[in-house]
Structures are given as structure tokens and as C-alpha cells.
Amino acid sequence: MQPLPPNPFRYGAIDIHPEVINRVVDRSRLRDVLSEPGGRLLIHGRRRMGKTTLCKAVVEELKAEGVAVLMVDFSTATQLADLSNALLQKITAASGKGWQDYVSDLMRALSLQLETEADPLTGAIKVRLKPIARTAPIDEQRETFIGILDRANELAKQQGRHFALVVDEFQELARFEDEATLWNLRAAIQHHTHMSYVFTGSRVHLINLLMASDRAFYKMFSAINFEPVPLAEMRAWLAGKFEASGVVQLDGLGALLNLAEGCTVDRLRLAAMSYPLAAASGELTQPMVDRAYHAVIEEDKAFFQSDWQQFTQHQQNILRAMAEGETKLGSARVRQRFSLPASGSVSNTLKALLERGVLYGTESAPGYAYDNPYFKEWVHQRNQLDLGLS
CATH class of the missing domain: 1.10.10 (Arc Repressor Mutant, subunit A)
Structure with a gap:
């Protein structure tokens, strides 16, 4: 029996060559903002729509073109110092040979306690705050957070280039309930002429709070509302993938799109689960899609049960x-x-x-x-x- 071709549908982890489904206009706009000093953009929409995938793809493109672009995830931070650490490590990595000057400048300006460690695989130097920084008063953590960005802007100016920063799940800043940090960040960004900023977020109610007329980020960014990929475009893209992998009868494709609804990852997941059932015969039927649909639910049952109990x-x-x-x-x-x-x-x-x-x-x-x-x-x-x- 011939082995099946590789499953053409990927979802979940963002790999080093992320595949973006259409999004031509959004992709072009994101590239433009990250390529120009002073650019500011907010990308917002529900989870699993593909925001991170799009950003990752553009970041990798620009890196290959020599742009100093970095991507930071704020979603898991517990303290403001954790955000500072995430920024610090990314900025020093993007600074190239100038990382030592950057770190020295930080230590002089902010009296930071830093520690370094060589990556055992690559030999690259990792710079981070000492653990005591997480217990510092909030005003000190705020000064460190803003100072790391201010010094990055100065370093870019000295090097005659600009840094492009993508902050994923930026709305987590609201969890710290520290309005002063938000207003200080706004002021800093407005003065960073050698940096561009793209913020992404999926918790729309928090984003709306941050963007309200009496809040720090009011009218601060141009915005992309990351809507679902239009149904006709998604159907054509999925059909192309199935057909290229030998599944040419697609009677069940409408059912797949109906059951998975609007989020890109949900659509890809059901397609990935359906593909092995369809590949042997070269035909995707509605019963196959139904079977795959219930297999996804069975796969997640333990997570659903755990959430339900909460x-x-x-x-x-x-x-x-x-x-x-x-x-x-x-x-x-x-x-x-x-x-x-x-x-x-x-x-x-x-x-x-x-x-x-x-x-x-x-x-x-x-x-x-x-x-x-x-x-x-x-x-x-x-x-x-x-x-x-x-």
C-alpha cells in the first residue's frame, strides 16, 4: 500500500515558514509600517484568525532583507518586569555587534542589574534582568520598561537604521492596571523616530478599553480589523490544497466550512483531520467531514471538561x-x-x-x-x- 502524501494542512505552532492564506492587502500594509521609522499599526481580531502567522511571515521576510525587526509575545507575562525581559532579549539579539554598547548604556542610565548567558547551541549571548527585578516597586519596573525602548531608539539612531517591533497580545498591558505605564509608553512611542511599532491583540474588549477616548492609546494607531478570510477565498484555497494532494472530488468541502465556522485555524484543523480520510479514495465526502469533526471534539474533550468545571x-x-x-x-x-x-x-x-x-x-x-x-x-x-x- 502506497503511503499517503504529507498532510498539506498545518495549524497550531507557527513554524519558520508560515503560510498565509491570501491577506494580500493586510500583508502589504504591515510590511509598509514595519519598513518605515515612526510607523504605528494595531492589528486586532479574534483568536485563531492568523494574526500571528501573518506577522511572523512578514517579520521573516524583512529579516531576510536586512531589516532589524523583532517580535515579542506579551501573552504570558506576570509582572511588568517580564515584559522588560522579553524586550531586552529581543533587542540585544537584533543589535548585532552593538549589543554591548546597548547594555552598557542601559546599565548607566537605569542602574539595572543584568546577567548574561551564552546559548549552548548558538553561542549567542542572552541578556536578562536579574530575578530581583520582578519584585521591584512598580515605578521602578515602569522606568525599566520604558528605558529599554528609549535606549533601543537611541541605539538605532547611532547605527543609522531603525528597529521594527511587533508586540503580540499587547492588550495584556491592561492586566497590570497601571495607567501611568500606558501613558508613559504612549509618550515614548511618539518620540521614537527610529522605531516602528505593530501591536496585535485578540481580546477585543480589553483593546476597546485601551483605545477609548479617555485612555492612553486613543487615536494612537492606524488599525486593521482582522476579519475571517472571505468564504469564497477560503474555499478556493482549501480546494487547491486538497486537489494538489490528490483529493479531487470535494463534495464535503461546504460541510467542512460550515462546521468549522470563521476562524482560520479552526478551518485548517478540520481540513487536516479530514485529509487522511479522503486521501485514500481521492474524494472528500460529508460523512468523512462529520467523522473528522467529531474526532477533533474527542481530541479536545479533556480540555473542554477541565474548562467546564471552572x-x-x-x-x-x-x-x-x-x-x-x-x-x-x-x-x-x-x-x-x-x-x-x-x-x-x-x-x-x-x-x-x-x-x-x-x-x-x-x-x-x-x-x-x-x-x-x-x-x-x-x-x-x-x-x-x-x-x-x-
């Missing part, structure tokens, strides 16, 4: 109702059927689920929808077991 009773009941397509969550019928609280509590619970990233905002009633279509189906299956719903 929800309150009210949150679980609202999620149950939404999994059955209910939109009038305040009606007497729905409240009775799913044991929902009073309307005010329903509204507060929906907002809490939005903040946790379980739901996202929509224009249609009830104003929210499941972020993850596979989780929604898992809840529907639980309803069948727990509530006896068909």
Missing part, C-alpha cells in the same frame, strides 16, 4: 442555552428551560464569558457567540446526555 452554574447554563441556538436568553421560556437567572444576571454572566474569551461579541442577538465551534458542539453533546435534549 465555570459557575450560571455560566454553564447560559452556555447550554446558546449551544442549542437560543437567542432570547431573557425570555421566560428559555430561563425556565435552562434554569437561567434574571435578565440582569444573564447580561453580567455573558460579559464575564466574553472577558474569559469563551464568547465573542456579535451584532446579532444575543450579542455574543461561541468563540470555539468545537466547544459549542461538545456542550450540545453534553446537553443531550445531561438534559435529555435532542
Whole structure:
């Protein structure tokens, strides 16, 4: 039996050659901002849309062209000092032979306690703050954070070039509840004539707070609202991938797109799970897609169960109702059927689920929808077991 060709669909980890699905206009705009000193851009949209993939692809392109571009992920930071460490390591790596001058300047200007370590594989020097920096007062952590960027701008000026910085999940700055840091960062960015900034974010409610008229980043950035890849474009792209790998009958492609909904990663994941079922016969059928769909849910079942146990009773009941397509969550019928609280509590619970990233905002009633279509189906299956719903 001939082995199957490699699965043409990749998702999840961002590899060194990320594949961007269309996004021609967004890609061009991102390149322009990162290539010009003083550029500022915000890319925002739901998780799993491909924001990080696009940024990674453009970053690698520009690096190959000699641009000093770096990408920092703020999503896992616990302290402001963690953000400083992430910046420090990326900037020193991008500084080339000038990293020692940069570090010396930082130590003189900010009295930082730094430590260095050689990478055992590459020999590259890693520079980081000493652990004590994480327990410093917030004003000291703020001074360090802003100072690292200020000195990077000065270094770029001295070297006659510019640094381009991509900050992934920048809205995590809001978690530190330190308005002074945000306003100081705004002021610093405005004066950084040898740097360009691209911020990306997926927690839309936090981004909206940061961008409000009374907040630090109001009218600070031009913006790209990262919407789903249009259905026709996604269909054509998926069809091309299937056909190039020998799957030429695609009767199940419509079902795949319907079940996976709008997020790029969700679509790719279902395509990846469907491909081995279709490759042997060269045909993608709806039963194959259904089988792959339930295989994805089975694969994630333990994660869904763990998350479910963290929800309150009210949150679980609202999620149950939404999994059955209910939109009038305040009606007497729905409240009775799913044991929902009073309307005010329903509204507060929906907002809490939005903040946790379980739901996202929509224009249609009830104003929210499941972020993850596979989780929604898992809840529907639980309803069948727990509530006896068909």
C-alpha cells in the first residue's frame, strides 16, 4: 500500500515558514509600517484568525532583507518586569555587534542589574534582568520598561537604521492596571523616530478599553480589523490544497466550512483531520467531514471538561442555552428551560464569558457567540446526555 502524501494542512505552532492564506492587502500594509521609522499599526481580531502567522511571515521576510525587526509575545507575562525581559532579549539579539554598547548604556542610565548567558547551541549571548527585578516597586519596573525602548531608539539612531517591533497580545498591558505605564509608553512611542511599532491583540474588549477616548492609546494607531478570510477565498484555497494532494472530488468541502465556522485555524484543523480520510479514495465526502469533526471534539474533550468545571452554574447554563441556538436568553421560556437567572444576571454572566474569551461579541442577538465551534458542539453533546435534549 502506497503511503499517503504529507498532510498539506498545518495549524497550531507557527513554524519558520508560515503560510498565509491570501491577506494580500493586510500583508502589504504591515510590511509598509514595519519598513518605515515612526510607523504605528494595531492589528486586532479574534483568536485563531492568523494574526500571528501573518506577522511572523512578514517579520521573516524583512529579516531576510536586512531589516532589524523583532517580535515579542506579551501573552504570558506576570509582572511588568517580564515584559522588560522579553524586550531586552529581543533587542540585544537584533543589535548585532552593538549589543554591548546597548547594555552598557542601559546599565548607566537605569542602574539595572543584568546577567548574561551564552546559548549552548548558538553561542549567542542572552541578556536578562536579574530575578530581583520582578519584585521591584512598580515605578521602578515602569522606568525599566520604558528605558529599554528609549535606549533601543537611541541605539538605532547611532547605527543609522531603525528597529521594527511587533508586540503580540499587547492588550495584556491592561492586566497590570497601571495607567501611568500606558501613558508613559504612549509618550515614548511618539518620540521614537527610529522605531516602528505593530501591536496585535485578540481580546477585543480589553483593546476597546485601551483605545477609548479617555485612555492612553486613543487615536494612537492606524488599525486593521482582522476579519475571517472571505468564504469564497477560503474555499478556493482549501480546494487547491486538497486537489494538489490528490483529493479531487470535494463534495464535503461546504460541510467542512460550515462546521468549522470563521476562524482560520479552526478551518485548517478540520481540513487536516479530514485529509487522511479522503486521501485514500481521492474524494472528500460529508460523512468523512462529520467523522473528522467529531474526532477533533474527542481530541479536545479533556480540555473542554477541565474548562467546564471552572465555570459557575450560571455560566454553564447560559452556555447550554446558546449551544442549542437560543437567542432570547431573557425570555421566560428559555430561563425556565435552562434554569437561567434574571435578565440582569444573564447580561453580567455573558460579559464575564466574553472577558474569559469563551464568547465573542456579535451584532446579532444575543450579542455574543461561541468563540470555539468545537466547544459549542461538545456542550450540545453534553446537553443531550445531561438534559435529555435532542
